[in-house]
Amino acid sequence: xxxxxxxFNDVMxxxxxxxxxxxxxxxxSEVWDQEGKAYIDLTGGIAVNVLGHSHDELVKALLDxxxxxxxxxxxxxxxxxxxxxxxxxxxxxxxxxxxxxSGAEANEAAFKLARRYQHDKGNTHKKTLLAFNRSxxxxxxxTVSVGGQPAYTEGFDPIPGGIVHAEFNNxxxxxxxxxxxxxAIVVEPIQGEGGVKPxxxxxxxxxxxxxxxNDALLIFDEVQTGVGRTGHxxxxxxxxxxxxxxxxxxxxxxxxxxxxxLATDQVGKSLIxxxxxxxxxxxxxxxxxxxxxxxxxxxxxxxAGVGDKAAIIxxxxxxxxxxxxxxxxxxxxxxxIGAELAEPFIGKASDxxxxxxxxxxxxxxxxxxxxxxxxxxxxxxxxxQEGMARFFRTLTDLLNSNKNTLTD
Ligand SMILES: *Cc1c(COP(=O)(O)O)cnc(C)c1O
Numbered sequence: 001x002x003x004x005x006x007x008f009n010d011v012m013x014x015x016x017x018x019x020x021x022x023x024x025x026x027x028x029s030e031v032w033d034q035e036g037k038a039y040i041d042l043t044g045g046i047a048v049n050v051l052g053h054s055h056d057e058l059v060k061a062l063l064d065x066x067x068x069x070x071x072x073x074x075x076x077x078x079x080x081x082x083x084x085x086x087x088x089x090x091x092x093x094x095x096x097x098x099x100x101x102s103g104a105e106a107n108e109a110a111f112k113l114a115r116r117y118q119h120d121k122g123n124t125h126k127k128t129l130l131a132f133n134r135s136x137x138x139x140x141x142x143t144v145s146v147g148g149q150p151a152y153t154e155g156f157d158p159i160p161g162g163i164v165h166a167e168f169n170n171x172x173x174x175x176x177x178x179x180x181x182x183x184a185i186v187v188e189p190i191q192g193e194g195g196v197k198p199x200x201x202x203x204x205x206x207x208x209x210x211x212x213x214n215d216a217l218l219i220f221d222e223v224q225t226g227v228g229r230t231g232h233x234x235x236x237x238x239x240x241x242x243x244x245x246x247x248x249x250x251x252x253x254x255x256x257x258x259x260x261x262l263a264t265d266q267v268g269k270s271l272i273x274x275x276x277x278x279x280x281x282x283x284x285x286x287x288x289x290x291x292x293x294x295x296x297x298x299x300x301x302x303x304a305g306v307g308d309k310a311a312i313i314x315x316x317x318x319x320x321x322x323x324x325x326x327x328x329x330x331x332x333x334x335x336x337i338g339a340e341l342a343e344p345f346i347g348k349a350s351d352x353x354x355x356x357x358x359x360x361x362x363x364x365x366x367x368x369x370x371x372x373x374x375x376x377x378x379x380x381x382x383x384x385q386e387g388m389a390r391f392f393r394t395l396t397d398l399l400n401s402n403k404n405t406l407t408d
Contacts, residue, residue, distance in 0.1 A: 004034075019357050026053025029379040029387075031362070040387035042375045043362045047192070047224050047336065050251035051296060052376035058254050058289055058296075065288035072284070074277060080287035087294050088262055091233055093242045096268030098261040099282035103223035103249035104138025106259035107186075109276055110245045111142060113263065114184035114217050115162075117270040123215065127162040128181040130216075134168065134194035134367070137186065137221055146186060148194070169199060171206040178210060184217040184245075185210065189235040192224035195367040196331060196338025204241040217244040217267060223259070224336065227251035228297040228377050231306035231334035238333070254293040258286035297377065306334045306377055309384060313337050313373055316388045324399060337373040338366050344402050355398060361390035 005020050021033040029052050031039045044050060051058065065080060072078055085097040098109050111129055118126040131137070133148040144152050145159040148168075153159050162183070167173035168191060185207050191197040211218040220243040225235040229251060232238040236246065244267050249259030262268075280286075296302070314330055317339050321327045328342040341349060349365040356363050366372040375384065 028052040029376050029383050039360050039362055040383055041362045042373050042387045043364045044374050044376045045255060046364060047229055047374040048250045049255045049376055050227055051254050051378050058292055061288050061292035065285050069284045078284045080284045080291055081282040084287040084291045087291060088260060091298055092262055094262030095265040096263050100259045100278045101257050101280050102259045104140045104143045106247035106249050106261045107137045107143045107221060108140050109261045110219050110247050111146060112276060113245060113271055116275060117267050118183050120270045125181055126183045128183050129163050129186055130177055130182060131165055131186045132168040133165050135188055135191055136193035169203045171203060174210060178214055182214045182216040184219050186219045188221045189239060190225050190333055190336060193366055195370045196336060196372055198333055201239055204239050208241050219243055219245040221247050223247055223249045228303055229334055229336050231303055233298055253286055253290050256286050256289040258290050302377055310334050312384055320392050335375055335377060338370040340370050356391055356394040359390045359394045361387045363391060
């Protein structure tokens, strides 16, 4: 059956507005569309394909598992799930793991666990989840309500209660919102969708202190920052601030859907039989891929190389900016980089990524005004440089056409 971009308009719910081309193949950091046109991927499928497309060892892990066992109900456990959970506990602060299929599910589980933990402690008044403006935690009704973007809950009310929002990187604003109902503080160490905004170290340290002082939990949403993205396996390890609960997804399966919620033993043991579950959570296929992926990413050389590649992007952006002054700010950690647009490009991020795609390179937006880069950690230097060159060609073209309109 022949399908085209038009088919999308005919049969898909219109919650996305995808580009005009349809990718059909990817290898490493390159992608080809239906017409055979090649693209360089500087997005890693929104921080997902952390080892690029169709990585040989991940393909092998998936195929090997597919020959043996695809699915079991949760009335039995399975070897890949146990090995993955063990690995996650060895590599992080966590002692217990809940496996699921996506970032939203991991966060949903985290928020439920936090409330249940307080309930089990007899803190039946401690229900409030304190989250941050412009944060993003997923699209289920609970997670989107905890997220700090009011537009995303518009028309979906009534939304769940017991949620308050404070200003990111502002401890005074957090203290103003705390009362004795505080259950947990939920934060992204770097706000991803909200514009690639890193938390200050003192801010996360302050949140840890405030959580402890108020008998509340600290939850880090590392769905975007986790699994090597920042040059550390998890961003909390670089900050030196340890949460009670951490959520991870996106890159965890390198493109195969899987998520996990990690917690200390003390907190995690509240999810007793019957309190939570997922049909596909912990399925052998996803776990086999994630196990191999973690083995490959938790590698000192790969993680050490992230800084060099990040420097190539940041230096190229700065150099271009010295000549053209179109970014007001270039920021981020490791290979999660945001370039905030200045005049004449304010509000034009979506146009830029569309035009860049025409020129053979994928970049992302983060919010309305930030261009985001999240390439595979193993992107080859030449591919990265060519991708940046295509991006700058796009900006130069847009600057020239802008000038022409002005002189017309
Ligand atoms: C993408 C993202 C989510 C949601 O993950 P899904 O897999 O799309 O449900 C949650 N939190 C953060 C920080 C994210 O970047």
